[in-house]
Amino acid sequence: MLKTGDKLDGYVLDNMEGAVDQAAFLARTETPVAIIGARGTGKMYIARILHAQAGGGADTLVAIDCREFRGRDDANRRIRQALLAGAGKTLVLKSPQLMSTDAQLKLARQMATRLLADTEKPAYLPAVRFVALFPDSLQALVAAGVLQRKLASVFAAYPIRVPPMRHRQRAILRWAHKILSQECASRNITIKGFTPEAEQAMRQHPWHGNISEIRQRVVRALEQKPGGDWLTPVDLRLYLGDRASSGSLEPPLRTFAGDAAASDGYSPSAREELELVLAERVNQLLLAQTPLPLGTWLEDEIVLATLLRYRGQHAASANFLQTSRRNIGRWLQAISSRQASRDGCPLWQEPARLVADWVRGLGSAGPSPLLAGQGLLLQLLESHRDVATxxxxxxxxxxxxxxxxxRLREWQAMIAPAEQVVAHV
Incomplete structure (x- = not known):
């Protein structure tokens, strides 16, 4: 059991349906551990608890963000470096299902045999603890074709499941107040708290984005508040119509049988939520014949979300967006000039939040997020080509x-190879 005194700085300790206690128990073993949960549920928090209970210090927990690997060689090189320097450390692999097939299989082989690869003489792995953070069950990720079965097997012994916020109702307000306190302190402002109506709205909201969504909504509310007042449901954008569709979002058909995750435990991905909300906005604009520039705003938000992901570093952001550093600086002036229009449009607030969520979880390999976002919106617009000019x-x-x-021709050319592969399966 985790003791009260073991609470980690910056977090609210809730029971997470046993995930905390399970992490404390598994800390006594050397078993590789999979921590499974939807985005923003606190998987890294559980990893830190496991590491701390195993006697590790802050400087011996190494987070390896597999989203940032550009390909097989980059993944193999960075993982090898971490393994060689990993004695006595906990390696936390964030989203390892995003690695290439070869990189996943190589890591699985090293973990299963406890032998380092690419050495002239056999050499054992150093005494290193492995933890991996996954967004869905291992079975689901294997069935979806993104996680290799051999890598799943080495993490399959005792997976820890972190439940979504909607299953931790008593913790929602504790997290909200903790986040509000943190954000007010960082801004040196004072907010009295949440109104009773806001607290009621938070209890009823589905929170598909979990803890991350709570922070996003609080941050956006504070950006609009001068301080000293109470936050209302409108400030948090939890009024009727804002998320009604997401609350009723049905899970897509699973491609495998016997999935243990029923619809009650399903959490849509940020990409699924973004597509749904954009589809609603496109439909609204077409019905009203009001041509707001959603495509331009979408590109603006992708650039801003990328800069947030890389903490304002233009070089890293340009690399992720597959453009030049010069373009980032050039785009920012125009993006800033459109900020008032974006922020002043109620229809755009939810897509903007979801873009930030989506970009944060993307891998670095594959097409540019700008192209992916443009393709998503083009697909939605083309679905209305019979009724819209x-x-x-x-x-x-x-x-x-x-x-x-x-752009439509370029997008069609880009997706044609994938459609051909599906047609021949």
Whole structure:
């Protein structure tokens, strides 16, 4: 059992349906541990508890963010470096299912045999503890084709499941008040707290984004508040219509049988939520014949979310967006000039939040997030091509008619190979 005095700084200690106690128990073993939970549920918190209960210090926990690997060679190189320097440390692999197939299999082989790869003479792995953070069950990720079965098997012994916030109702307000206190302190402002109506709205909200979503909503509310007042449901954007669709979002069909995760335990991904909300916004604009430039705003939010992910570092952000550092600086002035329009549009507030959530969880390999976001919106617009003119669709994308046609052709050319693969399966 975790003692009260073991509470980690910056977190609210809730029971997480036994995840905390399970982590404390597994800390006594050398078993590789999978921590499973939807985005923002506190998986890294559980990893830190496990590490601390095993007697590790802050300087011996090494987080390896697999989202940042650019490919097989980069993954193998960085993991090898971590293994060679890992004696006495806990290696926490964040989203290892995002690694290439070869990199996953190589890591699995090293963990299973406890032997280092690529050495002239057999050499054992140093005494290192392995923890991996996964967004879904190992079975689901294997069935989806993103996690290799051999890597799943080495983490399959005693997985820890971190429940979503909607299953931790008593902890929602504790997290909200803790986050509010943290954010007010960092801004040196004073807010009295949440109104009773806001607390009631928070209890009823589905919180698909979990703890991360609580922080996002509090931060956005504080950005609009001068301080000294109470936060209301409107400040948190939890009023009717804001998330009604997400609350009723049905899980997609699973591609495998016997999945233990029923719909009650399903949490949509940020990508799924973003697609749903954008589809609603496109439909609203087409019905009202109001061509807001959603495509331009979407690109703005992707750039801003990327800068937030890399803490304002233009070089790292440009690398992630697959563009030049010069472009980042050039784009920011135009993005800033459109900020008032974006922030002043109620229809855009929820997509903006979800873009930040989506970008934070993306891997670095694959197409640029700018292209992926553009393709998503194009797909939604083209689904209405029978009822919406090219002119209207182009204005919603935020471009001219010729540019819309060119981007549509580029997008169709990009997805054609994938469609051909599906057709031959």
């Amino acid at each position: 090219v002119e209207l669709r182009a204005r919603i994308l935020g471009v001219s008619r010729p540019t819309y046609g060119r």
